[in-house]
Amino acid sequence: MSCYPDKSLVNEDVASSAYVLEGKPSETLILFAHGAGANRDSAFMQQMTLGLAAKGYQVMRFNFPYMQANALDGKKRPPDRAPKLLACFSDMLELAHKQPEVKRVVLMGKSMGGRMAALLACDSTQVSRIDRVICLGYPFIPLKGGEPRLAPLNDSQVPVLVLQGERDKFGGKMQIPSWSLKCDVQIDYLADGDHSFVPRKSSGTTEAANFTLAVDLSAKFIG
Numbered sequence: 301m302s303c304y305p306d307k308s309l310v311n312e313d314v315a316s317s318a319y320v321l322e323g324k325p326s327e328t329l330i331l332f333a334h335g336a337g338a339n340r341d342s343a344f345m346q347q348m349t350l351g352l353a354a355k356g357y358q359v360m361r362f363n364f365p366y367m368q369a370n371a372l373d374g375k376k377r378p379p380d381r382a383p384k385l386l387a388c389f390s391d392m393l394e395l396a397h398k399q400p401e402v403k404r405v406v407l408m409g410k411s412m413g414g415r416m417a418a419l420l421a422c423d424s425t426q427v428s429r430i431d432r433v434i435c436l437g438y439p440f441i442p443l444k445g446g447e448p449r450l451a452p453l454n455d456s457q458v459p460v461l462v463l464q465g466e467r468d469k470f471g472g473k474m475q476i477p478s479w480s481l482k483c484d485v486q487i488d489y490l491a492d493g494d495h496s497f498v499p500r501k502s503s504g505t506t507e508a509a510n511f512t513l514a515v516d517l518s519a520k521f522i523g
Contacts, residue, residue: 319362319392323353327403328431328522330359331396333389333413335437336379339367344410344496348436351515357522358399362392364413385416386423393420393429404431406522411437411470411495418452418460427457434518435462437495440471440479448475454482461486461521463514465493488517 320340330352334340340361349359364385366377379385389407396405407417407430414435420426421433433456440448448471453460466473466489473489481487490510492503497510 318368319360319395321358321360321399322349323358324356325399325401326356326358327401328357328406329396329399329402329404330357330406330408330434330522331389331392332359332361333407333409333416334361334363334367335409335411335413338410339363339371342410344436347511348408348410348515348518351511352518355515355519357519358402360392360396360399362388364388379412382416382419385412386420389416389420390426393426397429405429406431406434408434408518409436411439414438414462415449415452418456421456421458421460422452424457430458432459432461432522434521435460436514437468437497438462438464438471440476443469448479450479450481453485454480456485459484459486459521461488461518463488463490463497463517465490465495465497465499465510467492468495470495486521490514 334345340363345361349361352359364380365388366380370377393405396402407420409417417433418435421430464487476487490497490513491505492499493510497514498507499505499510
């Protein structure tokens with residue numbers, strides 16, 4: 301299954317609830333996926349989008365199918381399973397490449413969305429359409445415990461940047477260096493940030509400073 305009841309809609313007209321474009325048309329488009337618990341219009345998604353648009357990139361934020369359904373009837377649903385999420389992401393990638401002036405597409409995702417972005421970049425049939433991947437608050441460890449989810453990062457066939465809060469409960473600065481990540485996965489930390497990059501008041505830094513840094517590091521990585 302994909303984002304749409306009729307896949308032909310990808311080539312003609314897409315339901316307005318599926319995505320929103322912000323920023324002026326640009327050669328590089330950032331396709332931005334939300335996390336498990338908050339949709340494309342969350343404060344986190346909007347704040348990153350505004351910063352990236354100010355850098356000159358066009359950003360396409362979209363909802364996965366379960367979030368589209370939530371928006372229609374107001375009922376809260378759990379995330380779709382990975383195959384359905386990836387099918388939707390693939391549809392949106394196709395749509396992204398149809399935008400005027402676009403020559404390359406960067407996948408970006410918050411938490412679960414970042415994991416799906418990395419998984420899509422592991423697919424040899426998709427990799428020619430993906431320039432690079434940026435994961436914001438990558439969910440290394442399931443909250444219920446278990447082994448870190450390293451394979452999507454290690455098996456990605458494009459460059460990957462992970463921006464992680466230092467004290468992210470899904471994997472922070474004290475844990476990540478001990479895991480076996482390939483050397484070309486770039487990891488940068490946001491000072492005292494939690495899973496959404498928010499620091500404690502006593503940290504000496506601010507949420508705004510962390511978002512500014514996240515945007516700057518993303519822009520530098522994209523080039």
